[in-house]
Amino acid sequence: MENPFLVGEKIYLRPVETEDAKFLAKGENEPVVRESLFLALPISLANEQEKVEQYITSKDAVVLIIVEKETNKPVGQTAFFRIDYISRAAVFYIAILEPAFWSKGFGSEATKLMVDYAFKTLNLNRIQLHVCAENKPAIKIYARVGFQKEGVLRQAMFRNGNYVDFWVMGILKGDWFVNI
Numbered sequence: 001m002e003n004p005f006l007v008g009e010k011i012y013l014r015p016v017e018t019e020d021a022k023f024l025a026k027g028e029n030e031p032v033v034r035e036s037l038f039l040a041l042p043i044s045l046a047n048e049q050e051k052v053e054q055y056i057t058s059k060d061a062v063v064l065i066i067v068e069k070e071t072n073k074p075v076g077q078t079a080f081f082r083i084d085y086i087s088r089a090a091v092f093y094i095a096i097l098e099p100a101f102w103s104k105g106f107g108s109e110a111t112k113l114m115v116d117y118a119f120k121t122l123n124l125n126r127i128q129l130h131v132c133a134e135n136k137p138a139i140k141i142y143a144r145v146g147f148q149k150e151g152v153l154r155q156a157m158f159r160n161g162n163y164v165d166f167w168v169m170g171i172l173k174g175d176w177f178v179n180i
Helices: 018-029 031-036 045-057 106-120 136-145 173-179
Strands: 011-015 062-068 073-084 089-096 126-132 148-159 162-172
Touching (some): 018 045
Antiparallel strands (some): 126 162
C-alpha cells in the first residue's frame, strides 16, 4: 500500500496526488463513466491537473483515491466537498472510474469508510449527496449504509435527450451510530 489514509478489506483510500491527474482524466473521459457521471464536456490533462491542484490545497474538501489493495491499482475517487465546519456538514462524492471494477463492492466499502471517517474523525453531523433517480445500484448502496431519501430535484439533469430526476439523500451522525 502506498500512503494509505483509510484502509478497508479490499481497498484503501489515499490522498490525491498530482500524478493522479492522468488516471482521473482518463476515467472522466471514458464514455460509460462519463455518461454515469453526467459529464458532457471533454477534460484535458491540463484541466484535470488544475482540478487536482485545487483539491490538494482546498480547506473545504477531502479528496481521496480509491485503490484496490491486491493490485495497488487506482480504481476511483471519493470526496467530501463543501465541508462546513460550523454546520458540521458536507457533500459526498464517489466514482469508480474503471468500469471493470464496477459491482465488486468497492463503492460500498469506500462509502462506509468515508462515512465512518466523517462522523468519527471530522466530527461532522450530516452528509448529503445527489444521485440520479435511475441509478438503482448506487441508491441501494447508499440506503444500505444508512442514507435516506430527503427530496427530489425534478428534471435536474439532461442526458441522452431526456431530463432526469435526482434524489437528495442524507445521513446524520445519530443514524450512523444506530446502524453500525
